[in-house]
Amino acid sequence: MSRVDRLITSGTFALDGGVWDVDNNVWIVGDDTEAIVIDAAHDAEAIEAALGGRTLRAIVCTHAHNDHIDAAPALAAATGAPVLLHPDDLPLWRQTHPDRAPDxxxxxxxxxxxxxxxxxxxxxxxxxxxxxxxxxPALSTVFTGDTLFAGGPGATGRSFSHFPTIVDSIRERLLTLPPDTTVLTGHGDATTIGAEAPALDEWIRRGH
Incomplete structure (x- = not known):
């Protein structure tokens, strides 16, 4: 059975001309011999060290905002692991890594x-x-990147984002998971599906 290790790295998030200091959760999922990294943020050397010599099978990007992918090429070069990204985020990826495509x-x-x-x-x-x-399912865990946080959905006020779409995604893909499912997020503290489900209507009323 795999375990989940958390590494917090610090750097900046940049989009639409703004720059913000951020702390990111890097999730390492695996056993004593192999692992995957979810979101290679900011510090490839720290992530490699946290692997502790385990074979890295993949670097999975929950999305392509720079703070979640900035260390991915360096980590891939150091470990030989492929970088995996949903193709709909290639325009965002190219803003950070114009000369290096995902694998x-x-x-x-x-x-x-x-x-x-x-x-x-x-x-x-x-x-x-x-x-x-x-x-x-075996870990009763979902890794949500910046889609769902403790207290609501991820931000949708910048380019490439859309509030009604994120609400639909949360309602249809996440809130249908078992209520006791642990939600491990891209930033900040963990929550559960059951803790976040009652707030959906309030999110809709507030909008973004």
Whole structure:
């Protein structure tokens, strides 16, 4: 059975001419011999160190905002692992890495297996066109990137984002998961599906 390790890295998020300081969650899922990294943020050396010598099978990008992918090419070069991204986020990817394409696509329903644990790709657009979540039923966990946080959906006030779309993604793809599913986010604290479900109507009323 795989385990989940959390590494927090710090850097900047830049889009539409603005720059913000951010702390990112880097999730490492695997056993004692192999792992995948979900969102290679800011510091490839720290992520490689956190792997502890395990074989890195893939670098999975929940979306292509720069703060979630800035360390991906360097981590790939250091480990030989492929970078995987949903193709709808290629325009965002190219803003950060114009000369280095991802190594492979992510698709809705795709299955990734590491350490005997299966993760299913859920395409959840809204925060970004190619945003995905990764659901691991055996761990009772979903990795939501910036689609769902403790307290509401990810931001949709910038380019390539759309509030009605993220609400649909959360309602149809995430809130249908078991209520006790742990939600591990791209920034900040964990929550559960059950804790976030009652707030959906309030999110809709407030809009973004």
């Amino acid at each position: 492979g696509p992510l698709a809705d329903g795709q299955s990734l297996t590491v350490g005997g644990t299966e993760l299913t790709v859920l395409h959840t657009p809204g925060h970004a066109p190619g945003a995905v979540c990764l659901y691991a």
